[in-house]
Amino acid sequence: xxxxxxxxxxxxxxxxxxxxxxxxxxxxxxxxxxxxxxxxxxxxxxxxxxxxxxxxxxxxxxxxxxxxxxxxxxxxxxxxxxxxxxxxxxxxxxxxxxxxxxxxxxxxxxxxxxxxxxxxxxxxxxxxxxxxxxxxxxxxxxxxxxxxxxxxxxxxxxxxxxxxxxxxxxxxxxxxxxxxxxxxxxxxxxxxxxxxxxxxxxxxxxxxxxxxxxxxxxxxxxxxxxxxxxxxxxxxxxxxxxxxxxxxxxxxxxxxxxxxxxxxxxxxxxxxxxxxxxxxxxxxxxxxxxxxxxxxxxxxxxxxxxxxxxxxxxxxxxxxxxxxxxxxxxxxxxxxxxxxxxxxxxxxxxxxxxxxxxxxxxxxxxxxxxxxxxxxxxxxxxxxxxxxxxxxxxxxxxxxxxxxxxxxxxxxxxxxxxxxxxxxxxxxxxxxxxxxxxxxxxxxxxxxxxxxxxxxxxxxxxxxxxxxxxxxxxxxxxxxxxxxxxxxxxxxxxxxxxxxxxxxxxxxxxxxxxxxxxxxxxxxxxxxxxxxxxxxxxxxxxxxxxxxxxxxxxxxxxxxxxxxxxx
Amino acid sequence: xxxxxxxxxxxxxxxxxxxxxxxxxxxxxxxxxxxxxxxxxxxxxxxxxxxxxxxxxxxxxxxxxxxxxxxxxxxxxxxxxxxxxxxxxxxxxxxxxxxxxxxxxxxxxxxxxxxxxxxxxxxxxxxxxxxxxx
Numbered sequence: 216x217x218x219x220x221x222x223x224x225x226x227x228x229x230x231x232x233x234x235x236x237x238x239x240x241x242x243x244x245x246x247x248x249x250x251x252x253x254x255x256x257x258x259x260x261x262x263x264x265x266x267x268x269x270x271x272x273x274x275x276x277x278x279x280x281x282x283x284x285x286x287x288x289x290x291x292x293x294x295x296x297x298x299x300x301x302x303x304x305x306x307x308x309x310x311x312x313x314x315x316x317x318x319x320x321x322x323x324x325x326x327x328x329x330x331x332x333x334x335x336x337x338x339x340x341x342x343x344x345x346x347x348x349x350x351x352x353x354x355x356x357x358x359x360x361x362x363x364x365x366x367x368x369x370x371x372x373x374x375x376x377x378x379x380x381x382x383x384x385x386x387x388x389x390x391x392x393x394x395x396x397x398x399x400x401x402x403x404x405x406x407x408x409x410x411x412x413x414x415x416x417x418x419x420x421x422x423x424x425x426x427x428x429x430x431x432x433x434x435x436x437x438x439x440x441x442x443x444x445x446x447x448x449x450x451x452x453x454x455x456x457x458x459x460x461x462x463x464x465x466x467x468x469x470x471x472x473x474x475x476x477x478x479x480x481x482x483x484x485x486x487x488x489x490x491x492x493x494x495x496x497x498x499x500x501x502x503x504x505x506x507x508x509x510x511x512x513x514x515x516x517x518x519x520x521x522x523x524x525x526x527x528x529x530x531x532x533x534x535x536x537x538x539x540x541x542x543x544x545x546x547x548x549x550x551x552x553x554x555x556x557x558x559x560x561x562x563x564x565x566x567x568x569x570x571x572x573x574x575x576x577x578x579x580x581x582x583x584x585x586x587x588x589x590x591x592x593x594x595x596x597x598x599x600x601x602x603x604x605x606x607x608x609x610x611x612x613x614x615x616x617x618x619x620x621x622x623x624x625x626x627x628x629x630x631x632x633x634x635x636x637x638x639x640x641x642x643x644x645x646x647x648x649x650x651x652x653x654x655x656x657x658x659x660x661x662x663x664x665x666x667x668x669x670x671x672x673x674x675x676x677x678x679x680x681x682x683x684x685x686x687x688x689x690x691x692x693x694x695x696x697x698x699x700x701x702x703x704x705x706x707x708x709x710x711x712x713x714x715x716x717x718x719x720x721x722x723x724x725x726x727x728x729x730x731x732x733x734x735x736x737x738x739x740x741x742x743x744x745x746x747x748x749x750x751x752x753x754x755x756x757x758x759x760x761x762x763x764x765x766x767x768x769x770x771x772x773x774x775x776x777x778x779x780x781x782x
Numbered sequence: 783x784x785x786x787x788x789x790x791x792x793x794x795x796x797x798x799x800x801x802x803x804x805x806x807x808x809x810x811x812x813x814x815x816x817x818x819x820x821x822x823x824x825x826x827x828x829x830x831x832x833x834x835x836x837x838x839x840x841x842x843x844x845x846x847x848x849x850x851x852x853x854x855x856x857x858x859x860x861x862x863x864x865x866x867x868x869x870x871x872x873x874x875x876x877x878x879x880x881x882x883x884x885x886x887x888x889x890x891x892x893x894x895x896x897x898x899x900x901x902x903x904x905x906x907x908x909x910x911x912x913x914x915x916x
Binding site: 217218219221222223225226229230232233235242426427428464465466 | 869873876880884885886888889892893895896898899900902903
């Protein structure tokens with residue numbers, strides 16, 4: 216790139232690191248225009264700008280916009296003879312990140328692994344730097360999908376490589392130590408974990424000084440680890456120190472400061488300092504609001520924490536307003552995810568929403584007497600959520616069967632045949648290595664096909680359909696004295712629990728039921744039925760009593776439900 | 783000019799005054815002051831200082847306005863050289879700030895780098911016509 220293009224590119228990179236997204240976008244747009252004019256749209260320099268634009272979109276919570284940009288960059292680089300491996304690997308890493316952000320874990324893994332293979336064994340410093348970063352990314356992915364055991368060897372290898380190519384006090388060594396330390400702390404090896412975390416902080420402090428953002432970031436990781444290890448007093452000290460340090464290198468309105476404020480607020484909340492937590496969260500939410508899109512993951516989580524703290528402080532109306540906003544943002548994100556993911560990936564994402572729904576139901580149960588609108592809203596939330604899970608599995612088939620997208624019929628037939636084959640293989644009593652391989656191949660083809668179908672069918676306008684859902688319309692469909700009964704199971708949230716005093720924030724699981732009545736005076740009631748364990752046991756006893764089998768409790772007469780509280 | 787005024791401030795103030803003369807059409811005064819600012823900057827400031835490059839460019843502009851095209855062209859070439867050295871130093875400073883984690887200062891340096899690159903592009907345009915991008 217020429218001098219101006221190069222300077223703008225560097226400016227954009229820094230603006231991005233500082234969370235100054237508007238500045239980054241302005242600089243990148245101009246750098247992109249210059250790169251296209253000077254080198255053409257298939258040049259490696261233009262691919263670099265595309266990659267940076269994708270990173271900007273991803274960091275602002277728009278991974279779906281980032282994906283096609285990264286695909287274009289990859290296509291350019293794959294067709295650029297002489298393109299250094301570390302550049303292609305860098306874009307593959309970003310591609311992996313974006314796919315991970317939308318729950319497309321299989322794709323993400325493929326990209327991280329390709330980057331790893333490209334770089335493995337290279338002697339060039341830039342390739343080795345990219346290699347260790349790739350190992351850390353892959354480890355993070357495995358952590359996220361619950362394959363934790365695959366993460367540790369990668370993190371250890373990253374540290375070994377960094378220690379072999381850098382001086383002992385190099386910041387990259389500190390970063391690898393931090394990643395491994397964090398992993399160990401999270402996996403109940405706190406002694407080794409905290410030793411590495413402290414060692415890493417010292418390395419970064421020595422190499423970059425206390426003013427650096429890397430030092431602040433390391434402190435914040437230690438703070439988070441201490442919170443996860445339930446060492447709240449130390450966690451608060453670290454959070455405050457990390458925030459002060461971060462303020463030396465970041466403007467007050469940067470998303471990093473907001474993230475640190477959110478961390479600090481969580482520690483405050485764990486210690487029962489709800490007023491301080493509310494103050495920090497309001498500030499964080501305000502910063503996110505000014506810098507990130509409303510539906511950005513970090514912004515949503517900060518608002519969710521604010522809701523929980525407001526609920527703890529009995530500020531019910533304010534809490535309800537924030538909760539509605541959080542759930543609406545989550546649904547917005549979901550619409551995009553459902554368009555892209557495979558069936559399994561979509562269901563994983565839907566399942567990931569459960570704890571928000573649990574918190575919402577707990578809030579509704581706890582405050583149902585004082586706010587009927589809350590019960591109506593919670594009922595619609597449950598129906599929407601049921602719809603989401605069903606939609607995640609069935610919409611595309613319904614549409615094709617309806618003839619609206621008949622040209623996709625071949626793909627649908629293939630999908631159904633694969634599903635049948637998979638079911639047969641899974642039910643087969645053998646299970647040798649060949650069969651497992653065939654099963655994996657079929658599952659992989661099925662996931663790809665599902666993604667293609669989801670992208671091709673515009674009728675999956677889930678958001679629109681679910682937004683139109685209204686409990687009064689359903690009530691109007693009920694004839695005469697009929698009522699609709701909707702059972703729900705949720706893990707109860709205790710918003711004002713002081714976790715530092717070992718009070719439980721969540722649990723145990725409970726049953727509740729919504730009762731929708733139609734006729735002339737439509738209404739929704741929410742009834743708390745009680746703890747799941749006791750009810751399940753009573754039901755089993757009751758069934759045993761009816762069938763004449765043995766009861767678990769040995770007392771066949773104990774089948775009465777706990778008394779119901781109707782509001 | 784105040785005796786106690788640091789040299790950088792003196793030159794910056796002179797450059798501002800040159801720009802004011804230029805806008806007002808006071809060519810003679812502008813040429814004289816641009817000369818003074820330029821030679822003071824060359825004598826007093828280090829090689830990659832931004833004010834050296836700016837003073838050279840101002841002198842070139844004033845020479846051009848006074849009709850002394852040959853002197854203007856020579857001065858623009860000198861200005862281009864000064865700007866490139868300043869740009870290199872600025873990019874180096876940005877990289878050092880970046881690697882030491884001082885991102886806000888690095889950002890300021892990056893903006894300065896863009897400004898310098900634009901000035902170079904402009905000068906190249908004046909000297910060599912369109913299409914010169916270094």
